[in-house]
Amino acid sequence: MKALLLQEKGKWREMQVSEIAPPAPGKGEILVEVHAVGLNPVDYKTATGGHPNWTYPHILGLDVAGVVAEVGEGVTQWNQGDKVVYHGDLTQKGGYAEFAVTNAHTVSRIPEGVTFENAAALPTAGYTAYQALHGKLPLSQLNTILIHGGAGGVGGFAVQLAKLAGKKVLTTASLHNHEYVKSLRADFVIDYQQEDILAKVNSITDGRGVEAVIDTISRQSATEALDLIAFSGHIVHIAGAPDYTKIKPFTKSLSYHEVALGAAHQSGDIIAEKALAKIGDEMLSLLAEGKISSMLTEVISLDGIPNALARLSERHVKGKIAAKIK
Incomplete structure (x- = not known):
């Protein structure tokens, strides 16, 4: 698959799109074909200092929207072809790629009428x-x-x-x-x-x-x-x-x-993890009903992410940016 690779900590401005083997879902996980991914300040902030759990090359990107491509062992609530969005675990490889893996119980279903780009603008913020x-x-x-x-x-x-x-x-x-x-x-x-x-x-x-x-x-x-x-x-x-x-x-x-939204992934508390999906369900419902805006102001390509992150770091961006992957 194509992925935007962080070769070492601090080098997020130099990230480039390369070919890498796609991940496979484990027990309780799903593999998502990524259609859009949201950009957030946490991406460049964590990339600057790195994380002890990361191996390189690493893939950033917490806010993923796409289609379920494969379900892992024990997953019964999702099927291949379901449209989903989720907030990812920053200690794991993320969604600046064509495929990504996440825990099935943290995922929300994208309702009809909501685009992948608008859904991807929601999770972190x-x-x-x-x-x-x-x-x-x-x-x-x-x-x-x-x-x-x-x-x-x-x-x-x-x-x-x-x-x-x-x-x-x-x-x-x-x-x-x-x-x-x-x-x-x-x-x-x-x-x-x-x-x-x-x-x-x-x-x-x-x-x-x-x-x-x-x-x-x-x-x-x-x-x-x-x-x-x-x-x-x-x-x-x-x-x-x-x-x-x-x-x-x-x-x-x-x-x-x-x-500390993302801390739920490391909490070991299944209720806290499932709460991410519940929040997502509510936010997506509000978005579908026109009660809130996704504030999406810009859609870019995968290789345009480093430049967009640089603009985020300079605090010159209003609203949300999403990258269209597929």
Whole structure:
């Protein structure tokens, strides 16, 4: 099969398409003929430092959409020809290839009317946003949510899901992305480069602060966000935990939530692994019904992935990029 090969850690910009033997499904696994694969910052980030479980050449790519080509021993819920999408295990070889293998119980069925490219745009970013909102926050008890990085993948899905849940949504974005984020139905967009975020949040919330923050940016951003949260509020951190010592005990009574979507694959917890498929089912249903957008802004070829990852690393991409494999 053709595959985009990472020859050694740190060399993701130099990846090239080569021929390699296709994988075979083991017990409880399926072999997927890849039709599209989504791109994510985690691809170049993990490729930069490598992973102790990897052997080289390695194949990146976590968000895979395609057709079941073969089922392994014990797999009864999938058949050859089924259209599927999944979030892969980053410790294993991924989907920047014509075929890929994954655990059968983490996979979701692509409904009619949803393209492979749009399905592939969902898993890493969309499932993370879903878990942040519906898996971590007491959503029914909250009214105001600030989402840092609304023009990005996780942030954009979080904006849409929060609005779908009927919440007042604030988000941060560069000025040139304001109209885009508003198209995702954000109520307020704050220019983090030019505006005083704390002053803006206090103005919108009558000085109380937001009831929850979803931070998709960095540890520093998460730490700074603690000042934006109302008493007994929540912060969900995706790109690094805040400095908890900034808030003294018995003052704001905040709750802290970590989202580490891919850790489910290494958890050894079958319920956590199956939850990936359940989240996928829900997200695909929302997409098929037109209730959310995949935010797919660009479709590229397999050999165009290194350049697209470079643009992702420079934070010049809004929405999602998918590569069409077949």
